[in-house]
Amino acid sequence: MSEGRIIQSVARALNILELFESSTDLSVTEIANRLDLSKSTAFGLINTLAHKGYLEQNPRDSRYSLGLKLLRLGGAVQRHNIIVKRAKPFMEKLVQEFAETVHLTVERNGMVVYIEKIRGEKAIFMQSAVGAENPMYCTGVGKCLLAYMPAAKLERLLQKMQPLERRGPNTIMDIEELRQELQVIRERGISIDDEEHVPGLMCIAAPIRNHDGEVIAAISISGAKAGISSKLVGRISEKVAWTAQQISAAM
Secondary structure, three states, rough: OOOOOOOOOHHHHHHHHHHHOOOEEHHHHHHHHHHHOOOHHHHHHHHHHHOOOEEOOOOOOOOEEEOOHHHHHHHHHHHHOHHHHHHHHOOOHHHHHHHEEEEEEEEEEOOEEEEEEEOOOOOOHHHHHHOOOOOOOOOOOHHHHHHHHOOHHHHHHHHHHHOOOOOOOOOOOOHHHHHHHHHHHHHHOOOEEOOOOOEEEEEEEEEEEEEOOEEEEEEEEEOOOOOOOOHHHHHHHHHHHHHHHHHHHHH
């Protein structure tokens, strides 16, 4: 990304929208306080965003929430994203075969970002959602993407991740142990999250490559560990790896 001039008003407006990742609705005062803005500055930005449809005001209490324009733009991203377009038919086949949740992810700013999700019939509820982010070191898709990164970028991200935070009962807490895990992933072509991110959850992931052989995304099947029994792990691993290869060939 270029390090050109930053327009402060645009940055502030985007900061306002990002507040709603963790809040359903907010008042002008709450937004101003959280971003250390004057109420007049906050109101001007909020009013502009509301006028353009990115925020909506509840007439009963004057609080603001995200507007439908963002939903439309999010849908456009999914429709036009070439990775999603190529991968979705293969994802649907995986869901039909195993009835579990299938995710498609990329790396952005050192985090896993979910760009598509299809939930199977017997899938347990998961808080993952399109556009959501998760840590890389404790997720199947994240470790998969880390394993195939250029060495310099990998080292930079590993340094930023420290100290590692425990998420599930089997979270890898040591950087050297994580390095060894990434080597194993490169050797077998499959990444497994065995209750490393969420207790009781297992995820099996494989890398998707572009026409130059560069890993650009990861696909996974996720479900209850009790449901993905030891007898199924091998079969699912083979199918996820095969599916990733098919998507790669279509890119």
